[in-house]
Each structure stands twice: as structure tokens, then as C-alpha cells.
Amino acid sequence: MxxxxxxxxxxxxxxxxxxxxxxxxxxxANTVKITTDKEPLYTVEYDGYDLTARRIRVAGSNNIAYCLEINEKYPSGQNFSSNSNLSESIRNVIAAGYPNRSVAELNLDNENEAYFATQIAIWSSMEGYDVNKIKGNNSKIVDAIKSIYNDGVNGKYSSKIRSKVYKTSDESIQEIIVVYTDDxxxxxxxxxxxxxxxxxxx
Missing domain, CATH: 1.20.5 (Single alpha-helices involved in coiled-coils or other helix-helix interfaces)
Incomplete structure (x- = not known):
């Protein structure tokens, strides 16, 4: 029975x-609306400069979104269209970060820390930063950034979640990645x- x-x-x-x-x-969807939280999450220092990140969100969805281009503007309610496939290097960084790995697996205290660490690791991969030069008051976040980046470079994790790149018509605004946490x-x-x-x- x-x-x-x-x-x-x-x-x-x-x-x-x-x-x-x-x-x-x-x-x-082929089109998503992206908004950005007003307040920065945390700050770390790289080569004498402050790196901050604000959280971006997919309107009407719990899926996670990250920015790709640190020197461009944040979204502010624009519609984004599916643009291109994710590069292997960035896909590997996402696989090593949140939410593919949990807050606990990243040895962090909350979701915002995990999001921030993953965002900085993504930008580090995009910009070619030396993550060993990243400093900050929260050693756990700094360690997580380095771990996500290095594990991504080494292709240590495979992603359980789909990711897609989206772009808006305004060239001054960053391209974004949507990570489909529904998976x-x-x-x-x-x-x-x-x-x-x-x-x-x-």
C-alpha cells in the first residue's frame, strides 16, 4: 500500500x-520591469575606491536580479528585454553565489549580505578586479566575495537555476541578469x- x-x-x-x-x-518572460532599492546595502573598498551596491528587483516576481556594468546607471522602472546568453565566466560566478548557494553555505548572516557579496563578485569578474585587494569592515562579506569569485573562476559549482541577460533601450543603464529562483x-x-x-x- x-x-x-x-x-x-x-x-x-x-x-x-x-x-x-x-x-x-x-x-x-522576454520583457521584465526592473526597479532599484533606494539605499545601498553595504560598502567595501577596492584599490582606494568605495564599492557599494543597491539591490535591484524584478517587479511582480521573487526572482533575483543582478547588475552587470558597474559604471552604468541603475534601473529605475524601465522595461528590459531578453538580450543574450550569459557568458560562461559569469554563469560560473552566479553558480558559486547566492541563491544557488544559500546564506549559510556562504557563511553569511542574511540574504542582503549574500546578495551584496554575489553582486561584487559579478562586477569583479566583469571588470577584472583582483579580489585580494578588496577590503571592508565586515570580514565575512569580504571572505564571501573572494570565495564566490574564486570558486566561479575555478568552475567549482554547477547552477541549479536558470539565468538570463536583459537589456533596456537606454544605453546608459546597466544590463542585468535575472536568476530564476522558481527553479x-x-x-x-x-x-x-x-x-x-x-x-x-x-
Whole structure:
């Protein structure tokens, strides 16, 4: 009976995934609206200059977004269109950072720290920064930046989550990456169901 129950639950899960795949088509949109929080998250120092980052967000979605071009402006409610595929080097940095790795895995205290560390690591990869020159008052954040960057360079992690590059028509505004965290939620649900209803003999 337990085996029959497992098969039934597994069938429901497969149906759920099919439905969610259609939802992802909508979520994985060709156009997204991007806003930026007003306040900077944290600050680190690189080569005598302050590096700050503000959090950007996908309107109406919990997906995570990062900026690609540190010297360009932040988005302020513009619509962004799917632009190009992500380079392997940046994809590897994202795989080594948040949310592909959790706050705890990055040895940080909260989501904002994990986001900030990943954003600085992305910019470091884009700009060719020497992360060993990055300094800051919060040693855990500095260590996380270095870890994300170095693990990305070495291709240590594979991403469980899709990422896409988006661009707006205003050339003065940064290109952005959207990381589809819905993929991670779906995987966690699958693992939970498989653990709860593991097949039993008899």
C-alpha cells in the first residue's frame, strides 16, 4: 500500500511539474520591469575606491536580479528585454553565489549580505578586479566575495537555476541578469516529496 501511495504522490508531482513548466514560460518572460532599492546595502573598498551596491528587483516576481556594468546607471522602472546568453565566466560566478548557494553555505548572516557579496563578485569578474585587494569592515562579506569569485573562476559549482541577460533601450543603464529562483523552489519541493514518500518494500 505504501508503494501505491508513493506512485500516486509521484504522479501528482509530475503533473505539478508540467503545470509549473507552463508557468515558467510566463515567468521566463522576454520583457521584465526592473526597479532599484533606494539605499545601498553595504560598502567595501577596492584599490582606494568605495564599492557599494543597491539591490535591484524584478517587479511582480521573487526572482533575483543582478547588475552587470558597474559604471552604468541603475534601473529605475524601465522595461528590459531578453538580450543574450550569459557568458560562461559569469554563469560560473552566479553558480558559486547566492541563491544557488544559500546564506549559510556562504557563511553569511542574511540574504542582503549574500546578495551584496554575489553582486561584487559579478562586477569583479566583469571588470577584472583582483579580489585580494578588496577590503571592508565586515570580514565575512569580504571572505564571501573572494570565495564566490574564486570558486566561479575555478568552475567549482554547477547552477541549479536558470539565468538570463536583459537589456533596456537606454544605453546608459546597466544590463542585468535575472536568476530564476522558481527553479530552486521546484527542486526543493521535489526533494521534500521524495523524502516524505520514499518507496517502501511490500
Amino acid at each position: 505504501k508503494l501505491k501511495k508513493y506512485i500516486k504522490v509521484l504522479s501528482y508531482f509530475i503533473i505539478f511539474n508540467v503545470i509549473m513548466s507552463f508557468a515558467f514560460i510566463g515567468a521566463d 530552486l523552489v521546484s527542486e526543493e519541493k521535489a526533494e521534500s516529496i521524495q523524502t516524505e514518500y520514499a518507496p517502501q518494500e511490500g
